[in-house]
Amino acid sequence: MGLLIRLVITAFALWITTLIVPGVEVTGRTGTETVLTLVVVAVIFGVVNAVLKPVIKVFGCVFYLFTLGLFALVVNALLFLLTGWIARQLQLPFQVDGFWAGFWGAIVMAVVSWLISVVVPDRPSRR
Template sequence: MSAFLIRSAFTGFALWIATLIVPGLSFVGGTTGWEQFGIVVVVSLIFGVVNAFIKPIVQILSIPLYILTLGLIHIAINAFMLEITAWITRNTTHWGLEVDSFFWSAIFGAIVISIVGWMLDLLLKEPV
């Protein structure tokens, strides 16, 4: 459970960085700083659950595309996970993540989130 929460904190930070960099990717709702922070936390938890349950199924079904595109389909799958998270938050609440378009907001957002997550993993790994 603690690993999921730590990973969700990293994801929340990566999502926040992505919304600062990527035009068309933003958090909606919250008037104060604490409300916006809460929205980032909830969205990162939802994104973590989506990645834990839906992403493995999509990856297994797209194995031929992984081979055909030499793994580049992974970017589109990550963008699809962003779209699903935005859809969930948009339809269950009226605040959360907003993605303007799959091309290029979600694609570029998925790339930024992957790079920031990778850099956080590098920073926090214990030296052997």
């Protein structure tokens, strides 16, 4: 259940990102196509982050230390760009136009996801 909630939160954050960040777009012809695209791109984003981010952190730990963590912003932008590229290869109507769109898109995604996660927790509380 937590995975499904996380997927919905990510898809919603992705939708908000497309509204706020110029260069991050979903161009579905219908509302259903747009929602399905957002869900599939959220899955792609989750897989890319789950697989590549830990590897990049291990091999790039020196850059993280030297930049006091600012390198994470570049990594997040590149992972967001990679998500857009994969979506394009799958012929999904989603695109990220360049590094700066990926940079701001990744930041907005992170902030919106965090805000929603504060309000809607992943796991129900155990009493």
